[in-house]
Amino acid sequence: xxxxxxxxxxxxxxxxxxxxxxxxxxxxxxxxxxxxxxxxxxxxxxxxxxxxxxxxxxxxxxxxxxxxxxxxxxxxxxxxxxxxxxxxxxxxxxxxxxxxxxxxxxxxxxxxxxxxxxxxxxxxxxxxxxxxxxxxxxxxxxxxxxxxxxxxxxxxxxxxxxxxxxxxxxxxxxxxxxxxxxxxxxxxxxxxxxxxxxxxxxxxxxxxxxxxxxxxxxxxxxxxxxxxxxxxxxxxxxxxxxxxxxxxxxxxxxxxxxxxxxxxxxxxxxxxxxxxxxxxxxxxx
Amino acid sequence: xxxxxxxxxxxxxxxxxxxxxxxxxxxxxxxxxxxxxxxxxxxxxxxxxxxxxxxxxxxxxxxxxxxxxxxxxxxxxxxxxxxxxxxxxxxxxxxxxxxxxxxxxxxxxxxxxxxxxxxxxxxxxxxxxxxxxxxxxxxxxxxxxxxxxxxxxxxxxxxxxxxxxxxxxxxxxxxxxxxxxxxxxxxxxxxxxxxxxxxxxxxxxxxxxxxxxxxxxxxxxxxxxxxxxxxxxxxxxxxxxxxxxxxxxxxxxxxxxxxxxxxxxxxxxxxxxxxxxxxxxxxxxxxxxxxxxxxxxxxxxxxxxxxxxxxxxxxxxxxxxxxxxxxxxxxxxxxxxxxxxx
Amino acid sequence: xxxxxxxxxxxxxxxxxxxxxxxxxxxxxxxxxxxxxxxxxxxxxxxxxxxxxxxxxxxxxxxxxxxxxxxxxxxxxxxxxxxxxxxxxxxxxxxxxxxxxxxxxxxxxxxxxxxxxxxxxxxxxxxxxxxxxxxxxxxxxxxxxxxxxxxxxxxxxxxxxxxxxxxxxxxxxxxxxxxxxxxxxxxxxxxxxxxxxxxxxxxxxxxxxxxxxxxxxxxxxxxxxxxxxxxxxxxxxxxxxxxxxxxxxxxxxxxxxxxxxxxxxxxxxxxxxxxxxxxxxxxxxxxxxxxxxxxxxxx
Numbered sequence: 001x002x003x004x005x006x007x008x009x010x011x012x013x014x015x016x017x018x019x020x021x022x023x024x025x026x027x028x029x030x031x032x033x034x035x036x037x038x039x040x041x042x043x044x045x046x047x048x049x050x051x052x053x054x055x056x057x058x059x060x061x062x063x064x065x066x067x068x069x070x071x072x073x074x075x076x077x078x079x080x081x082x083x084x085x086x087x088x089x090x091x092x093x094x095x096x097x098x099x100x101x102x103x104x105x106x107x108x109x110x111x112x113x114x115x116x117x118x119x120x121x122x123x124x125x126x127x128x129x130x131x132x133x134x135x136x137x138x139x140x141x142x143x144x145x146x147x148x149x150x151x152x153x154x155x156x157x158x159x160x161x162x163x164x165x166x167x168x169x170x171x172x173x174x175x176x177x178x179x180x181x182x183x184x185x186x187x188x189x190x191x192x193x194x195x196x197x198x199x200x201x202x203x204x205x206x207x208x209x210x211x212x213x214x215x216x217x218x219x220x221x222x223x224x225x226x227x228x229x230x231x232x233x234x235x236x237x238x239x240x241x242x243x244x245x246x247x248x249x250x251x252x253x254x255x256x257x258x259x260x261x262x263x264x265x266x267x268x269x270x271x272x273x274x275x276x277x278x279x280x281x282x283x284x285x
Numbered sequence: 286x287x288x289x290x291x292x293x294x295x296x297x298x299x300x301x302x303x304x305x306x307x308x309x310x311x312x313x314x315x316x317x318x319x320x321x322x323x324x325x326x327x328x329x330x331x332x333x334x335x336x337x338x339x340x341x342x343x344x345x346x347x348x349x350x351x352x353x354x355x356x357x358x359x360x361x362x363x364x365x366x367x368x369x370x371x372x373x374x375x376x377x378x379x380x381x382x383x384x385x386x387x388x389x390x391x392x393x394x395x396x397x398x399x400x401x402x403x404x405x406x407x408x409x410x411x412x413x414x415x416x417x418x419x420x421x422x423x424x425x426x427x428x429x430x431x432x433x434x435x436x437x438x439x440x441x442x443x444x445x446x447x448x449x450x451x452x453x454x455x456x457x458x459x460x461x462x463x464x465x466x467x468x469x470x471x472x473x474x475x476x477x478x479x480x481x482x483x484x485x486x487x488x489x490x491x492x493x494x495x496x497x498x499x500x501x502x503x504x505x506x507x508x509x510x511x512x513x514x515x516x517x518x519x520x521x522x523x524x525x526x527x528x529x530x531x532x533x534x535x536x537x538x539x540x541x542x543x544x545x546x547x548x549x550x551x552x553x554x555x556x557x558x559x560x561x562x563x564x565x566x567x568x569x570x571x572x573x574x575x576x577x578x579x580x581x582x583x584x585x586x587x588x589x590x591x592x593x594x595x596x597x598x599x600x601x602x603x604x605x606x607x608x609x610x611x612x613x614x615x616x617x618x619x620x621x622x623x624x625x626x627x
Numbered sequence: 628x629x630x631x632x633x634x635x636x637x638x639x640x641x642x643x644x645x646x647x648x649x650x651x652x653x654x655x656x657x658x659x660x661x662x663x664x665x666x667x668x669x670x671x672x673x674x675x676x677x678x679x680x681x682x683x684x685x686x687x688x689x690x691x692x693x694x695x696x697x698x699x700x701x702x703x704x705x706x707x708x709x710x711x712x713x714x715x716x717x718x719x720x721x722x723x724x725x726x727x728x729x730x731x732x733x734x735x736x737x738x739x740x741x742x743x744x745x746x747x748x749x750x751x752x753x754x755x756x757x758x759x760x761x762x763x764x765x766x767x768x769x770x771x772x773x774x775x776x777x778x779x780x781x782x783x784x785x786x787x788x789x790x791x792x793x794x795x796x797x798x799x800x801x802x803x804x805x806x807x808x809x810x811x812x813x814x815x816x817x818x819x820x821x822x823x824x825x826x827x828x829x830x831x832x833x834x835x836x837x838x839x840x841x842x843x844x845x846x847x848x849x850x851x852x853x854x855x856x857x858x859x860x861x862x863x864x865x866x867x868x869x870x871x872x873x874x875x876x877x878x879x880x881x882x883x884x885x886x887x888x889x890x891x892x893x894x895x896x897x898x899x900x901x902x903x904x905x906x907x908x909x910x911x912x913x914x915x916x917x918x919x920x921x922x923x924x925x926x
Contacts, residue, residue, distance in 0.1 A: 018816055019826035024729040031722045032744055035794055039759035042769050046762045085668060092665040096658055104666060106905045107673045113848075113901040114677075115855025116753075117875035118894040121882045122676040125683065132675070157672060189653050211749075218752025220858035221875065225882065238754040242862060245758065250767050257755045264750040271750075272743060340817050360820045367821035373814035377836040386832075387822035438822065 043261065046254045058255035063231055064240065070148060071237040075216035078155030082212045083205060086163025094171040112161045116221025123154050124225040146228030151236065154223045155216035162215065163208030170204040203278045207271055214267040218260060288351030290314040290442050290474055295346035297332055306332040308498045317472045318490030321479055329498040330478045331446055337476065338444050339363045350441065366435030370447040372427045374419040380430050381415040387438035405433040425456040432467065445477040461488060482522050486510065494518045516541060516613050526583050537615035544586040546609040551595060556606030559583065561599050575605060680898045683891035695892035700869045704877035711873065712853040715793045719849050723800025731808035745798050757791045757862025783865030788873065791859040796852045803845030807838040844911050851904040855897050
C-alpha cells in the first residue's frame with residue numbers, strides 16, 4: 001500500500017488541472033520557431049560570414065555614421081518632445097473633463113493605427129514648401145520637409161501614443177489621497193507634482209520614452225517620404241539598409257541590420273526591467 | 286449506498302522548500318452529512334478541498350471513495366460537485382443553461398435535462414428565474430444557482446469553497462438555513478470550507494480544525510468546543526483566555542479558560558486577586574477585562590445582572606477562579622498534531 | 628504579460644472611474660491651458676493629417692476618387708492586400724489564442740522568455756523584419772539555391788509578403804487576449820471541469836464567450852496592421868507593378884509619380900480602416916465599463 005508518488009519531477013512545469021498545455025505549447029512554439037526564431041537566426045548566421053574587419057567597415061562607414069546620427073539622434077530628440085507633450089496630454093486626459101474628451105483620447109492612438117505610408121505622404125504634404133504648414137514655416141527659414149527637421153517631425157508623430165499610453169493608466173491608478181495629504185500639509189501643486197507624483201511616475205515616463213525611441217529609430221514608412229533620403233544629410237538607417245539591399249550589398253545591409261536588432265533587444269530589455277519595477281512598486285503601494 | 290470519502294496523509298507543496306500547504310492530513314467525511322474544514326486563512330483548508338476535488342493533485346497521500354483510490358483520477362471524471370466562493374457562473378448563459386451544463390456534457394436528452402433543471406429550480410427556490418442571466422440576479426440568488434448547477438448531475442460528493450464568503454451578513458444567514466435544508470433533503474456527503482467558526486458550529490455534523498497545513502482535531506461541534514485538543518483549537522473556536530504557567534516540575538504549560546467559565550466574586554476565599562481594567566456593557570452579558578497580579582489580562586464574561594448585583598466598577602479589586610479549564614503542554618516551538626479520532 | 632499596455636489597449640473601467648473623481652486640482656487657468664494645449668496639440672499633430680487624407684483624395688471630386696480606385700494596378704494592389712490579410716489574420720489568431728491560453732493558464736519555465744519573444748516585432752524595425760526573410764529565402768539567401776532549383780518563389784511573390792506581414796502582426800491578437808484571459812480568472816473554467824467538461828468544451832463554451840470582445844479587437848487590430856504594413860513588405864515584395872504591390876506600396880508608387888489624388892485615394896481606404904479600428908476600441912472600452920457597472924449591482 002503506497003502512500004502515493006512523491007513527484008520529484010517538479011521541474012519544467014507546475015501541474016495544473018486546466019487542460020491544453022500540450023496542444024498550446026506545440027502550436028505556440030512551432031509558430032514562434034518558424035516565423036521568428038529561424039529568420040532571426042538567419043540574420044545572425046549571415047552576419048557571421050562576414051569577416052570581422054568587413055563587418056566593422058560596414059557598420060562604421062561614413063555614410064552609416066551619418067545615418068546613425070540622424071536615426072538615433074533624431075529619435076532621441078523626438079522621444080524627448082514626446083515625453084514633454086505626452087505627459088501634458090496624459091495629465092489632461094486623465095484628470096480633466098471637457099467636451100470632446102473621448103474623441104481627443106481616441107486621436108492619441110491614430111499614429112499607431114494609421115499605416116506608416118499614409119502617415120508618410122500626409123506629413124510630407126503638410127510640411128512641404130507649398131503645404132499647409134510648410135508654406136508659413138519656409139519663409140521663416142525653417143525647412144521641415146526634405147530636411148532633418150522633417151525626420152524629427154515624423155518621428156514625433158509616430159511616438160505620440162507611447163508616452164501617453166504608459167503614463168495615463170498609471171496616473172489613473174494613483175491614490176488621490178496621497179495628493180490630498182500633500183495639499184493638507186501645505187504643498188503647492190507644483191511641489192506635489194515634483195515630490196509626490198514624479199517619483200511614482202518616472203518608470204512609466206522612462207518606459208514611454210524608451211518605446212517611443214525604439215519606434216522612431218526603426219521607423220521607415222513615415223519617415224522616408226518626408227526626409228528626401230539624401231545620403232549624409234537626411235538618410236536614416238532603415239533606408240540605408242534598403243538601398244544597400246537594392247544594390248546587392250547584402251552583407252553590409254545585414255551588418256547594419258544586426259546593429260539595429262541589437263539596439264532593439266537592448267531597448268526591450270530596458271523596458272522589461274522597468275515594467276518589472278513598476279509592477280513591484282504597485283504591489284507594494 | 287453512500288460511499289465514505291476518506292483522505293489519508295495528504296501532503297501538497299507549492300514551493301520546493303518552505304512549509305507545505307497541507308501536511309499529512311487525514312480524516313473521514315461524515316457520510317451523508319456536512320463536514321466542515323475550519324481554519325484561518327492560509328491554513329490549507331482550500332488546498333485540501335481542491336485536492337479532494339481534483340483541481341489540484343497531491344504530492345503524497347491518498348483520496349479514497351469507499352474502497353476506490355481516486356487520488357489520480359482527473360477532475361472531470363470524479364463526479365464531485367463544486368461550489369465556488371465567487372459563484373463562477375457562466376456569464377453568457379441563462380440560469381437554465383448554467384444548471385444544464387453538467388447534464389449537456391453527459392449528453393442527456395433535452396427532455397431529461399429540462400425536467401431535471403425544473404427540479405433543481407424548485408429545490409433551490411429559484412422558480413421563475415430560469416431565463417435570467419447571472420448579472421440580473423442578486424448575490425444570494427447567484428450562489429443558489431451555483432448549488433443547483435453543482436447538484437444537477439447527481440454528484441457523489443458536494444464540495445463547497447467558502448460558499449457564503451462573498452455575501453452580505455443577512456444573506457449568509459438565509460443561505461445557511463438553505464444549506465441545512467438542502468443537506469437534509471439530498472443526503473449528499475458535503476464537505477465545506479469556512480473560516481467562520483459560528484457557521485461551522487451551526488451547520489456541521491463533523492468539524493475538521495486546521496492550522497498551517499495540519500489538522501488539529503476532528504470531531505462534532507460539541508467535542509471541538511468543550512474538549513479542544515490543542516491550544517489553537519481552544520482559542521480559534523469560541524473565545525478563550527490563554528494563560529502561561531509552569532508545572533511544579535518546571536515544564537511550561539498553557540491553560541485555556543473560556544471567559545464564561547471564569548468565576549468572579551468579592552470574596553477573597555473564592556480565587557486569585559485581580560483588578561478590573563475595563564467593564565463593557567454589551568447586552569445581557571458584560572465583558573470584563575481584569576489584570577492579574579502577574580500582569581496578565583484575563584477576559585471574564587458575566588451576566589449583566591451579576592455585575593449590577595455586585596456593583597462592579599473599573600478599578601475594583603475582585604477575585605477570580607476558573608470553573609473549567611484545560612491545560613496543555615506549551616509546545617509552541619514544535620507542533621506534533623495528535624492523532625485524530627473521527 | 629498584462630502590463631505591456633502600450634498601444635491600442637482599452638482602459639479599464641476602474642481607471643475610468645478614478646478619472647471622474649474630483650481631486651484637489653490645479654488653478655483654473657492652468658487647467659484651461661493644459662486642455663487647450665492638448666486639444667490644439669493633438670488637433671494639429673493628429674487630426675489635421677487625418678483630415679488632409681480625405682481632402683486630398685477628393686480633390687478631383689467623387690468621380691476622380693472612384694476613377695483612381697478603379698485603376699487596374701490599384702485594384703490589383705487592393706486585392707493583394709486583402710488576400711494577404713485573409714491568410715495572415717486567421718493564422719495569427721490561432722497562434723494568438725494558443726499563446727494567450729498557454730501564458731495565462733499555465734506556469735512553466737521560459738514563460739517570460741516566450742512573452743518577450745512575442746513582443747519582439749514591436750521593437751524591431753520593419754525593414755529588419757523584411758530583411759530576415761530575404762536572408763532566408765532570397766536569391767542569395769540560405770535557402771535561395773534550393774528554392775531556385777525547385778522553382779519556388781517566396782521573395783518577390785505572395786508567400787514572401789505573407790510571411791513578412793505575419794511576422795510584423797503576429798503579436799496583436801495575443802497581446803489583446805492575454806490580459807483579458809488573465810483578468811477573467813480560472814473559476815469558470817474550473818467549474819466547467821468539475822461538471823465533467825473536456826478541454827475543447829471548456830475553451831469554446833466557457834472561455835471564448837468571456838473574452839470575445841478582446842478577441843474581436845485583436846483581430847481588428849491585426850487586420851488593420853496587415854493591410855497597412857509598409858516597411859517589411861517593401862523589402863520582400865520587389866515592387867513589381869500589378870503583381871507584388873500591396874496597397875501601401877501602391878500609395879508609394881502613385882505618390883512618387885506625383886499622382887497625389889491617386890495616392891491619397893488609396894490612402895483614404897487605409898485610413899478608413901484605421902478609423903474603424905479606433906472606433907472598435909472605444910466600443911470595447913464602453914462595453915467593458917458597462918459590464919463592470921453591472922457586476923456592482925448586488926440587489
